[in-house]
Amino acid sequence: MSAKGLSIINLEKVYPNKYTGDVHAVDDISMEIQPGEFVTLLGPSGCGKTTTLRMIAGFERPTGGDIRLGGESICHLTPDRRDTAMVFQTYALFPNLNVYDNIAYGLKIKKLSRQEIREKVMGILAMTGLEGLESRHTNELSGGQQQRVALARALVMEPGVLLFDEPLSNLDAKLRVQMRTEIRKIQRAVGITAVYVTHDQAEAMSMSDRIVILKDGKIAQMGSPKEVYYHPTSEFSANFIGTANTLRGTVKSQEGNALTASVLGRELAGIPCERSFQPGSECTLIIRPEACSVQEDGLFEAKVTLSTFMGSYQLYELDIDGNRFTVHENNPKTRRIYEPGETAWLDLDIADVHVI
Ligand SMILES: Nc1ncnc2c1ncn2[C@@H]1O[C@H](COP(=O)(O)OP(=O)(O)OP(=O)(O)O)[C@@H](O)[C@H]1O
Ligand SMILES: [Mg+2]
Structure with missing residues (x-):
């Protein structure tokens, strides 16, 4: 797996609205994410977290700025042509496919050989603790298991950057805490670059190399969990983290x-x-x-x-x-x-x- 660096340069997204005035969902955001780094976008509802992530994934077109993955601008590429994979809050699994086929789906589209697909899928199943569940249908899984399948499906593609949009918010509190550690462990083991969105500060603190606190589409503060906790630069940051x-x-x-x-x-x-x-x-x-x-x-x-x-x-x-x-x-x-x-x-x- 080749982790890539991600550069976000003066990124902007304006949604025009002639009734309420234009919405600056993302307002001039810049950051450099290192290969293998785990960066969390944290902030209150409506601060632009999902919009930023969707622009990286290619589901949304920026109205300004640039996004570079591994040094190359990706803004002109459709989502399937980008070296990105996303894990959604709602899992978005294929309900008519079993666990194995859900995970193998993207590899089949990439036309890998049956043997290669098998090896990769079995490897990921073991890594995500899903061994033995490969022939189950997704509606026969618990919420936590479904989230693992979603993670496995993204990981198996070996993307340059893995994107997460509040992946744990549908799980109960205990499982959420357990999955945090697991996602972080797997991300470290694979060495993949990750951008993770949450509004849960404990999640951000416990998982991230770096936290980016967003407010009204702008970066309020960026730093390691310790930096933002012990050295908040504003009351907003101080209250948002702890x-x-x-x-x-x-x-x-x-x-x-x-x-x-x-x-x-x-x-x-x-x-x-x-x-x-x-x-x-x-x-x-x-x-x-x-x-x-x-x-x-x-x-x-x-x-x-x-x-x-x-x-x-x-x-x-x-x-x-x-x-x-x-x-x-x-x-x-x-x-x-x-x-x-x-x-x-x-x-x-x-x-x-x-x-x-
Ligand atoms: N398709 C859209 N059209 C118009 N405005 C939008 C659209 N999508 C998002 N917005 C607005 O852009 C702003 C940022 O939205 P975004 O979904 O990025 O927030 P978020 O930080 O992910 O919030 P949450 O924590 O609630 O998921 C909000 O004011 C939202 O209403
Ligand atoms: Mg969101």
């Missing part, structure tokens, strides 16, 4: 990468900071729920408004001077639990605060 607490502050001073800011009447020094701020300017502190704790004493006095046992953590909601704050206190078994109505203190390590 839960984020935000506190407004006023910058007092900055020394290199350490910021001093006044926040809710307290002066906080040594806030890690990557860009430069002018004294007096507004800033927003982003604090993850697991990066703080509820204590006898701490930084900000808080009223506990919610306290829920979640097993691996105690979920708190605090009111700090009218600001709602979420805290995940890990391993609550060993801790004093605060109840709603109690006064407590929010404590945090300044090193875990991110400022934008």
